[in-house]
Amino acid sequence: MRLVFLGPPGSGKSTQAASLAARWRIPSLSTGDLLRDAMAKGRLETIASQSDLGKQAQAQMDAGELVPDQLMVDLMRESFGAPATQHGWILDGFPRNLAQSQALDTLLQIMGQPYGQVVYFDVPENKLVDRMLKRGRQNDSEDLIRQRLQVYNEQTVPLIDFYRRRQCLVEIDGSLSPQEITDAISSVIKPLAIV
Numbered sequence: 001m002r003l004v005f006l007g008p009p010g011s012g013k014s015t016q017a018a019s020l021a022a023r024w025r026i027p028s029l030s031t032g033d034l035l036r037d038a039m040a041k042g043r044l045e046t047i048a049s050q051s052d053l054g055k056q057a058q059a060q061m062d063a064g065e066l067v068p069d070q071l072m073v074d075l076m077r078e079s080f081g082a083p084a085t086q087h088g089w090i091l092d093g094f095p096r097n098l099a100q101s102q103a104l105d106t107l108l109q110i111m112g113q114p115y116g117q118v119v120y121f122d123v124p125e126n127k128l129v130d131r132m133l134k135r136g137r138q139n140d141s142e143d144l145i146r147q148r149l150q151v152y153n154e155q156t157v158p159l160i161d162f163y164r165r166r167q168c169l170v171e172i173d174g175s176l177s178p179q180e181i182t183d184a185i186s187s188v189i190k191p192l193a194i195v
Ligand code: AMP
Pocket: 009, 031, 032, 033, 035, 060, 061, 062, 064, 065, 066, 067, 068, 069, 072, 092, 093, 094, 095, 096, 100, 148
C-alpha cells in the first residue's frame, strides 16, 4: 500500500498517517518529523547533496517557508532506500509543490514503485487556524500559522487538481472527528490500494 496524504497544516493528516500506518504495518514518512530529526542529530548537511541547503533549512522552517526542493528530494531518496519502506508507505508532507510531485514520480519510477492513491484532507481555513492555535506547538503564533497556510495555498493547492486529473485523488472531509476520518479513509482505501 503506497499512499500520499495531502492537506493543509492542521488538517489532521499526520495523526491519521501515524495511526493508519501502525494499523497497516507500513512506515509513515512525515517529512516535518524527518527534517526535525535529521536537524537535531546534525545529519541534514550529510543528507543534502549541497551542504548549504542543509544550513538554510532551520531558518526556513522557523519562518514557515518550504525548505529547498533539492533537500527534500535528497531526504526522500534516503528514506525510500530504507528496507522498511520496501512494502509500502504513507507520505505525510511530501510532495508539497508541483516540482516535488514530479521529483516523486521520477524517484518512484527509478525504484519501480508506483503509488496507489492520494488522500486529500479538505478542511475550511477558519477551522485550521483554530485547531493549530489549540494544538499550541512551540512557535505556533497566529502569524506563523497564517504564513504556513499562505504557503500551502500558493504552492500545495495546485497539487489537488494535478492528482484529480490523474484520477487518483480521494477526498476526505477533514472537519469530521478523528475516528470518523479514520473510518472514511479505511472504507475508501482498503479495496483499492493493495499494490
Ligand atoms: P510539517 O511538520 O509537515 O508541518 O513541516 C514542518 C516544516 O518542515 C514546514 O513548514 C517546512 O518548512 C518543512 N517541510 C516539511 N515538508 C516539506 C516539503 N515537502 N517541502 C519543503 N519543506 C517541507
